[in-house]
Amino acid sequence: MLQILIQGLLLSGLYALIAMGFTLIFSVGRVLNLAYGAYLLIGGYAYFYFSQQLGLPKIAGVMLAGVLGCVLGLLKYQLLVKRVQGVHSAVEIATLILAVVLQSAVVLIFGDSSKILLPIVPGVERVASAAIPYSNLVATIISWAILIGLYFFVRLTHTGRAMQAVSMDAKGAAISGIDANRINMITWGISGTLGAIGGVFFASYTQLYPGMWVAPLIIAVAVVIVGGIGSIIGTLVVAHIVGFMEIIVSSWNPELRGVFTMLLIILVLVLRPRGLFGREEIH
Amino acid sequence: MLEIQGLSAFYGRAQALFDVSLRAEKGEIIAVIGANGAGKSTLFDSVLGLTKTTGAVRLEGQDLTGQGSSEIVRRGVGYAPERFNLFPYMTVRDNLLVGAYTARGDIETNLEMVHALFPRLAERAGQETSTQSGGERQMVSLGRALMGSPRLLLVDEPTIGLAPKVCDEIAVVLRRLRDEFGLTVVIAEQNANFALSLASRVYVLESGRITAEGTAESLAKDEALAAAYFGH
Ligand SMILES: Nc1ncnc2c1ncn2[C@@H]1O[C@H](COP(=O)(O)OP(=O)(O)OP(=O)(O)O)[C@@H](O)[C@H]1O
Ligand SMILES: [Mg+2]
Numbered sequence: 001m002l003q004i005l006i007q008g009l010l011l012s013g014l015y016a017l018i019a020m021g022f023t024l025i026f027s028v029g030r031v032l033n034l035a036y037g038a039y040l041l042i043g044g045y046a047y048f049y050f051s052q053q054l055g056l057p058k059i060a061g062v063m064l065a066g067v068l069g070c071v072l073g074l075l076k077y078q079l080l081v082k083r084v085q086g087v088h089s090a091v092e093i094a095t096l097i098l099a100v101v102l103q104s105a106v107v108l109i110f111g112d113s114s115k116i117l118l119p120i121v122p123g124v125e126r127v128a129s130a131a132i133p134y135s136n137l138v139a140t141i142i143s144w145a146i147l148i149g150l151y152f153f154v155r156l157t158h159t160g161r162a163m164q165a166v167s168m169d170a171k172g173a174a175i176s177g178i179d180a181n182r183i184n185m186i187t188w189g190i191s192g193t194l195g196a197i198g199g200v201f202f203a204s205y206t207q208l209y210p211g212m213w214v215a216p217l218i219i220a221v222a223v224v225i226v227g228g229i230g231s232i233i234g235t236l237v238v239a240h241i242v243g244f245m246e247i248i249v250s251s252w253n254p255e256l257r258g259v260f261t262m263l264l265i266i267l268v269l270v271l272r273p274r275g276l277f278g279r280e281e282i283h
Numbered sequence: 284m285l286e287i288q289g290l291s292a293f294y295g296r297a298q299a300l301f302d303v304s305l306r307a308e309k310g311e312i313i314a315v316i317g318a319n320g321a322g323k324s325t326l327f328d329s330v331l332g333l334t335k336t337t338g339a340v341r342l343e344g345q346d347l348t349g350q351g352s353s354e355i356v357r358r359g360v361g362y363a364p365e366r367f368n369l370f371p372y373m374t375v376r377d378n379l380l381v382g383a384y385t386a387r388g389d390i391e392t393n394l395e396m397v398h399a400l401f402p403r404l405a406e407r408a409g410q411e412t413s414t415q416s417g418g419e420r421q422m423v424s425l426g427r428a429l430m431g432s433p434r435l436l437l438v439d440e441p442t443i444g445l446a447p448k449v450c451d452e453i454a455v456v457l458r459r460l461r462d463e464f465g466l467t468v469v470i471a472e473q474n475a476n477f478a479l480s481l482a483s484r485v486y487v488l489e490s491g492r493i494t495a496e497g498t499a500e501s502l503a504k505d506e507a508l509a510a511a512y513f514g515h
Binding site: 158161162164165168169171172173174175176177178179 | 352353356357364368369370371373380382387428431
């Protein structure tokens, strides 16, 4: 019981972080960023490269992965999204292709075998019959810190309120003197950072391999669909529903781990097409 | 203070404004009256740089043409649009704070001014605007525009759908903005009576063209106009 509680919390915090970066782009930029997984992939491999191949301190590896994710997000906005503005399906298809190209690049550089990431913080804590790696604990704590920071940033700063404003009424934001372009840049940067850091944590939670971005992308889509696009609180709550469901199901039969998540998506799509927390603006 | 010269505006290939020229002096209230589809909102959107235009818009001698809307707001233009364009799931207070995006140093004084003009907004500071009445939304919209420390205020159909009592309140506020704060105000209206009660000068906009202009008194005397816009 205690074991499920702890593992559930650890996994859920991570899912929340990953889903948050995804939902932010949809609510502010109205782009369903299917290539979001690319940030996770780049984050995971950047961490591997900096910390394990170059031997930099692990925390530097996490931060560099975040920076790279941020740069990637900014580049994607500047070079792609801004240019095909308004044609969302074009952006979505283009970015998805980009993610596949990136995956091939990763295979070329690092090979396609999976890699074990060394724990960010070594050591294991035994709770009841479960082994809880410190590494996962640290990942969850950092995820929570980022999410709480993001929540207050969005609610309390001028830039954060401007992000909400752009997501709720583009014309209202423009006549308030907000430059939507700048706000979009910031949002893509934050999203890339969250994705890349989420990727480091996800890869150390599971393993690092070129196809690792697919599963978390599906989780992110699930959380966002069920939680209501744009809701920070909704994202947090549903990340915990999904996380706990996975832990409970896999303690019973690991094969079924992802199945219930899919069933939940379909159930919610049928019953409440706008998600449990319902709207598209960040709040 | 505001000078619009030969302004034409386009939606794709459709032209909505044709060679519109008008001016407003500092501390003056003027009105643009016109029927549905005349181009009033297009005119205001164009001043904010939100449409494709040719011609010139100058504010205090500075050319606004070609500037982005955020720069235009920064230069001192406040806009209360006809459908308000509020942020529905933010509180009244946060809506006002977004209005202060370009005037962060003035938040305290401006918030005090807005609360003095609309005490209701202080009472309802924590309410989401999606749950507010039309009159309250109009107040938030005006308040948000004022939070940007504007010197020119554009108000699009402030009385539409509002009870006479609320219209009177809004009229009082617009007069105070002119008299106490020296703001220049441009009102767009179909309700010519409201416009004439406030404005010193009036422009008549028909199908995207200015067809008449003059002081409120002279236009009120014009029989044809009176029949078209005042219903008597
Ligand atoms: N986004 C748009 N795309 C295409 N045409 C538009 C658009 N907005 C307005 N128009 C057209 O431009 C003309 C002027 O419209 P506008 O909204 O400026 O009129 P208005 O005087 O504000 O009318 P109302 O009193 O109904 O608000 C109309 O013919 C309208 O159909
Ligand atoms: Mg209009």
